[in-house]
Amino acid sequence: MIRLLILLLLLAAPARAEDSLRLVLPEGRPVVGEMIRLTVRGEYDGFIALEDMTFPDSAAYDWMQLLPDDWRDERVNGVQRRVFERQIAIFPRKPGNLVIGPVSHHLTKAEGATRREIVVEAPPVTIAIGPYPAPGLPLVARNLKVTDELSDDPAHIRDDQTIHRRITITAENTMAHLLPPRPDLREKWLISFTSPEKRETRLTEKGPLAFVEWEWSLRPITGEQGTLPPIRFSWFDLAKREMRGSITQPVIFGYGQLGANIGGSTGAVSRWSLIGVVAAGAALALGLALRGQGLRVPDWRRWLPNPHSGALRKAAAEGDLLELRRVALEYAGHEKRFGRAVDPASLRRLDASIFAAEGNDLDRAAFLRELSGR
Structure with missing residues (x-):
């Protein structure tokens, strides 16, 4: 009778779950350059003293960690577990089936006075990547903004005056190196001196924010009127799932009397x-x-x-x-x-x-x- 009672108690007790690690992908069909928010989720038993996990690099994607690792206690299927989550942003570089992983998590568990090292592995996952819907370098973003600032009105430039021009691009959910390269402002009637480029990726609560800033010092060298043509920046809008573009205004240089013009x-x-x-x-x-x-x-x-x-x-x-x-x-x-x-x-x-x-x-x-x- 005692043995039967013990057996019934064991059967009624919740089974001890095994340690597990998996990669969780969102629904949808992203395009080349689009940010994919991947979650690495681990569910563990016991006390974890040390841990180490390195996300794998690949020629097929860029990646960055979005938030600090999240450790918490959570009841899973009626069992108290130690839950680990890491948020990763993936930016695919080419169309086709993108394979991510496997990912290994090295754990050191403390069991009384002893310690035990284990490795928990998440199997690879695959996601289909669509082609970028336009020619040229892919730029997939949300709320992209272009600002074009001038230190003075070039239409009323004075002799020997230098105009400073600054163009800034900010874009959500992308990385700085995916923003366009610096435009070329060379003209026969103009000399331009470029300042060092500022380009960085900033982490915000909404995700990565890409930033680039270009600055030029511009001075005309002839007495003729000249115009810097508009500059077009195109990107795939994540909110509307369509191509969009921003165009800067033309910059018109009008002159008074330049003593050093071609005819002078x-x-x-x-x-x-x-x-x-x-x-x-x-x-x-x-x-x-x-x-x-x-x-x-x-x-x-x-x-x-x-x-x-x-x-x-x-x-x-x-x-x-x-x-x-x-x-x-x-x-x-x-x-x-x-x-x-x-x-x-x-x-x-x-x-x-x-x-x-x-x-x-x-x-x-x-x-x-x-x-x-x-």
């Missing part, structure tokens, strides 16, 4: 240009005549003086860096047309000095030597 060259430059053209024409005519006689003629243009040399030295002596850059570009263009080398690093250093925050620090004598190779 000095008389000395014009005279030297005329002399250079006449000399080049004479050399060319002589060369053609000799070639008509079957003779090989060297390219005499290489020995012709650069007609912009005088204006270059004058601009360097006066210290007007904007005028110096204009003349230096004319000088460099002439040198290249006549097959002579020009140091591009010297022009880059000149641009950096133009936009230097603490004023002009350019060694103008060294600049002339570097540009002319002497």
